Structure formats: structure tokens, C-alpha cells
Amino acid sequence: MSESGGPDVTQELRLPWDDDPEDLYEHAPCGYLTTLPDGTIVRVNETFLTWTGYARTDLIGHKRFRDLLTPGDQIFHETHYAPLLTMQGEVHEIALDVVRADRSRVPTLVNAVLESGPNGTPRIIRTMIFNATERRRYERELLGSRRAAESSEQRVRVLQQIVADLAAAPTEAEVAEAVIRAPEPAFQAASSSIFLVDPERDELVAVSSTDPTTGNWDDMPRSSTRAVAEVARRGDLHVIATVAEAEEHFPDLAESMRRSERKTVVLLPLTTGPAEEHGAVAVLGVLAFSFREERVLTDGELRVIRLLGQQAGQALDRARLYDEGRRREDRSSFLARTTRALDEQHRLLQRARRLVERVVPEIADWALVRLQVGPAGLVEYHGGPAPDPELLDARVAEAVETCAPVYAGDGDGLDCTVLPLTVRGRVIGTLALRMAPDRRGAGADRLFLVDLADRAALALENARLYEQERAIARTLQRSLLAADVPGADSRFALETHYQAAAQDLEVGGDWYDAFLITANKLAVVVGDVVGRGIDAATTMGQLRSAIRALATAENGPARLLEGLDRFCERVESARMATVVYAEIDLLSGELAYATAGHLPLLLHEPAGPPQYLMQARSAPLGSRAGDRRRVEDRIRLTGGSRLLLYTDGLIERRGRGLDRGFEILAREFSRLRDAPLKGLTAGLADILVGRDHGDDVCMLCLSLGTEERLERSIGADPVQISRLRADMRGWMAGHGIDPDCLNAVLLASSEAVANAIEHGYRDDPFGMVDVSATISADAVEVRVSDHGAWRGPGADLARGRGLQLIYESMDEVSFDQGEGTTVTMRRHRGAR
Structure with a gap:
């Protein structure tokens, strides 16, 4: 007792129920080992023996501590544990697995102390071993929870990225590309394939696959018994965990799994809001992804997968609206461009060719136009290869007979659409085409093709009417030109040419005439009446008749023009017409000429360069302004001289001065000086005008004396x-x-x-x-x-x-x- 009367705490308290220290050692809550410095066990308590199942005689003197460890821990003991114990004299909470007598393992935590003798020589090692089974289980659970959390966080990040990619993908193709990339980073899938529902064709279209071995991922009807079609109809997530399960429900999928060595397949419907008619989700497609090993998906993974299907479905729905709007805009733009392109051509054949050139390759890879009017059997091919001719002829005949389109795939196996070109209920031809590969929008394409056919038909009919009216106009024009010019004569030769404006349907006012006033006097004239149409043609005929009436041996060119001025007082439409008139004395070779507002005559004699006859010029007929006097000039021509009369369409051009036109005409006329007279005027027209011109061209060439x-x-x-x-x-x-x-x-x-x-x-x-x-x-x-x-x-x-x-x-x-x-x-x- 202490001086205060209390218990003496400096003395060891001993309770009556205290265990014997030896018993405490043997039955301590941890294992004890005492080993020599080389690890040989010299003492072990009962607790360690109970944990490991060894007998005391199995260990003491027979085993080293390292012998009780797993192979990996033996290496660790050798390379880390023993050296650390030697250097520090002690180690704490070293995790080692001890192998029991039945070869099972006990996870432990080891503390050890190295005791040395008086001279510092290691003597014994005392080791305390704690059973870490529960702690290891807790750590595993904690690690599993952490990994699950990390995996879930990774999936969320991947899903967030996928949602961002889907939001940035404007088109259906880009959405599909974003969706097919999702399963690999989100769920460690081995491969993915995506199918999209085409409601117009009522089928599932295989869009893309990341696994080339999945050869059966192709288009299929939505009514198919295959697994993908079943998921599309039901709208439910399907997880096929094993090949055996697939064989039971979806044999086609089992075959694919065996071929591609996949163990688990997930079929995810891509859905958007409730369908109006069923009150359930609307399935826009199916995402199929697979794993190389059998995989059990957690509830969290399944929730993420379903969320992916909803997000992808919404993105697809938005992209389809975008694609449809863009498709309509592109089609409208194409129709407008095609209409303008057809309007640029005025001839029927040219418009038919331009139509095919516009259709191929922008919307079709092959096209054909046949016309029931105009040149018979017109056929224009572009692209290839062409369809079977017999099937095509039958389909064309059907379209013409029914006056209705015959679309590709309508029962005869011909991948070609034939559209009748109809105007006012009459079929004027057909447009056959094979659309470029496009898996969606067939219904919209049909409306677009009908619109295209209507526009093409109208353009072709207008071209046909244009050619018909143009032919009538040309016939009228030529009938009004002089048809009775003098024929062969040893004293002179005549060559004429008339070329109407390329795109004009109306008759023009350009004309020529040549006639004998007397047996030895020849008159030639070229004129141009203001305006176009029937009035101009009528005036042209009246002027020609008036000139023939006024041309006498006594009058001469100047008096003839004065007579025409008086004629214009009675015929107002003849006012401001231009005329160049010449008379040639075939005996003397004298040329008398006068010009009323017209371009000058071009003379080329056998010797010397060509020259324009610039004298004897006065105002157009009936002109009330300026000098009204009419003058004439005379010049003597030698045999072999050539005289050219022409209208302004031969030399006048926009963006080019008239002097330049005169220069070119003189040069080309001189170059053809020795050419035969026959075809000379047509050759000049080809050189100076060509075929695509905007004004009439009229020429008369006189060769005095016979051809050399x-x-x-x-x-x-x-x-x-x-x-x-x-x-x-x-x-x-x-x-x-x-x-x-x-x-x-x-x-x-x-x-x-x-x-x-x-x-x-x-x-x-x-x-x-x-x-x-x-x-x-x-x-x-x-x-x-x-x-x-x-x-x-x-x-x-x-x-x-x-x-x-x-x-x-x-x-x-x-x-x-x-x-x-x-x-x-x-x-x-x-x-x-």
C-alpha cells in the first residue's frame, strides 16, 4: 500500500483470473515465431499452428520461415524482407501470404525484430504474425468498389463525350459513326455494328461494322426472324450472354458468334419518343456490340447502355430531320439549276443531251432519254453499265402506255426507274435513270423525280415547238428571197448566201436580189429592213418588187433610190431601210452603184488588194433628216473582178469596232480570191460568223467574166x-x-x-x-x-x-x- 492508503501502482497488479504467461504466448490472438538468423524455426505458438494446420514437430528445426511463404513471397523475402530486417533490425506490417499445410493460403501482416548478442552478432529473430484474411477481404471489397466507381466514372465521361459528339453530328451518317465508336471505350467491347430502320422500305439497313468477320450484318426486312430485326420490333435491350443461349433463340446470331469467336453480344435498340400509333418508343435503329469473353453486365452498365440507346435515337431523329431538309434543299437547287441549263439550249437534241448531262452523275449513275417526237429513236446513254435492253424496253412501253412512272424494284428485277415525259396528257418521251446509291429517302425521291420529269417534259416540248416554228420561219424567209436570179452566163456568175439568226424564230428583213434589166445590163441589190417578223418580211417583198419595177435602162441607181424614197411615203414600214444597189453593163464592164445607209460594196479586181467603194453614199430610205439627195458613182471593172454585197450581220460584233470588222472581211475575201466562186459566200459566213450568231447574214457575190x-x-x-x-x-x-x-x-x-x-x-x-x-x-x-x-x-x-x-x-x-x-x-x- 502507498502512504496514502491506496494501492501501490508501482507493483505489478495480479488478478486471480490472470492466465499463465506461457498460456498467453501459446494462445495469443496472433502467431509468434522465434527463428535463428538463417530463418530456422526454433519456437512457435499454438495460434500459428492452428491457423496453418501444421504440427509443432513439422516446423521446429525443420522449416525456415521463408519455406512457409508462397513462391512470390519467398523471392520478396529474399530481395526485400531479409535485407531490410538486417539493416534496420526490425520490420513492420509486411504483407506476406503463408501457405497452410493443406496448401491453401493465409494472408498475413508480419512484424519482426532481430536481436543481437553482446558483440553485435545476430542471435535470434522474433516474429509476430497477424491473420489479415478479413482485412484483405475488406481491401478487396474497397478496391472493387473503387474500380467500379472509376469504371462508372469512365463510362459517364465516355457517355458525355458521345453525347457531345452526337450533338455536333448534323447528319445521319455522322450520328451513326459516333454511335458505333461508343461501345469500345465505354464497355471495352471488341466490335460494333449499326443498323438503321428504313420505314419506307420497311427494312433494316446495315450501315457500318467495325468487325469485318461479321459477314451476316447485311440488310434485312423488318419482319425477319433474325435477332436484330426482333430487337427492332420489340424495342427492348437484348443481352445474349453465351453461344448456347444464342443457339436457343437466334441461330443466325449463334453462327456469327462462332465465326467471329465472340462470347457475349448486346443488341441495343436506338429509340426516340413514343410512337403515336402504339404509345411505345419508336425504334430508329439497332446497335450490336460484342465481347471476346463471356461478360456479365452490371445494373449500372445496363443503365448506361439504355441511356446510350435513348441519346443515340434522339440524335438520329434530329439528324434525319436535318438530312431531309438538306435533301429537299439540294433537290430544289438541282431542279432550278437544271431548268436554267435546259433553257440555255434551244434545240431538241441539245436539250435532251443537256438533261442527261445534268442527271449524270449528280443524281444518277446512268440515264437514257427517248423521244416519241422529233428525231425517231433518240437515245442518249451516260454512265454504265446499261440495263438489260429487253427489260428496259418493256418498262418503257409500260410507262408510255400507263402514262405513269415505273420505279426501280417494282417486280421485274430491273434497278431502273422510267419516267414518262408528259405534256398536256400526251407522252412525248421517257426518261430512264438508275439512281446513285442512296439508302434513304425513296418516297421523297419519287416526288422529286416526278417534278424533274414534269420540268424536263415542258423544256423538251418547248424545244420541239421552237424547232417547228423555227423551221416554218426559215421556210417563209427563204420563200421571200429571190429565187429567180440569173443562171449560168459566160459574162458573169452569181453566188448568194442567206443565214438566219441562230436563236431567232421570226423572219428577218435581210434580202438580196439579182435580175437582168436588159439583155446586157445586170442589176444586183442587197437590203435590210428595220425590224423583224411578218411586217419586216412583207416590207422586204414590197421593196424588192418596187426595185424591179423602178429598174430601167434609163433610170440608173440614184433615180431608183429617189423612187424608193417616194415609195416609203406610202409604205411607212419601209422607212429607214438600207439598200446597196448596183448595175453592171455586161458589154463595157461599167459599174454604176448607189448606197442608201448600207455598208459599202467590197470590190476585188484581178490585180491589187480588195477595196471598199465608199462613194455614192446617202441616208437610209425615207429618211427625213440630213441631205436627201441621192448620188451614184461609176467605175469600170476588168474581167475576173469580184464584187461582194452583204448585210451588217456579217461583220458587226459586240465589243469590236466596225473598222476591225471591215479589216477582217477584206482580208478573208482577199485570201479566197482564187477560190472557186461556188461556196465562196458560205465559206465567208463560216469564217466570220460561224453557226452560233445573233443576227441574219445575207450576201451576194458577183464575178464579172467567167471563172479562170x-x-x-x-x-x-x-x-x-x-x-x-x-x-x-x-x-x-x-x-x-x-x-x-x-x-x-x-x-x-x-x-x-x-x-x-x-x-x-x-x-x-x-x-x-x-x-x-x-x-x-x-x-x-x-x-x-x-x-x-x-x-x-x-x-x-x-x-x-x-x-x-x-x-x-x-x-x-x-x-x-x-x-x-x-x-x-x-x-x-x-x-x-
């Missing part, structure tokens, strides 16, 4: 020989060839041409024979050429029909056979 060189091309028809003979007769007579020489040349030339037709073009009625003739001071030379292949008995030139006549008529005869046959004949002037 005669050149003619005739068809392989014996009827043409008489016409050639008459032409040659007048030409040689104009050059003063004596009758004997003239008749001999005509006979030989006729026989040579007949031989060329008979033997060179026996089987070719479209062959051409070229004849050229020149006259020199002492001889006439004629060359007859063909491009045929001489065959049969007449192929031997020595026996050719009429060959003897040629030799007897001509002084020199030679033959050249290359690409065809050329006969050159020469006859000296004068009697033999």
Missing part, C-alpha cells in the same frame, strides 16, 4: 453528167474556145466522169467525182478524179468503156491510180 478555173464536185449519178456538161460548155464559151476544141473536151470529160461513176463507185452511190479545168493560151486541161476502188472488167484501164473516145478526142491523156483514179487530159486550142 472551173472546179466542180458531182455525185456518182449519171444524171449529173449533163449538168456538168452544160456548165463546162458555158465556161469554155466565155473564154472563147473554138467549137471543135470545145466539143472534143466535153466528149472526153463526159466519158471520163462516166467511167469514174461506173467503175470507181459501182457499189457506192454516195461517191463524189471531182472535175477541174484550166485554160491557157494554147490548150485546155481537164482533170477528173475519184476516190473509189475500181473492180470488175472495167478495172483494167486499157479496156475501160469510152477510153478510146478519150484518146481520140484529146492530145494528151495520163492516168494516176493511188487512192482512187485521176485522169488528166489536155487538148490544144484550134482545129486539128
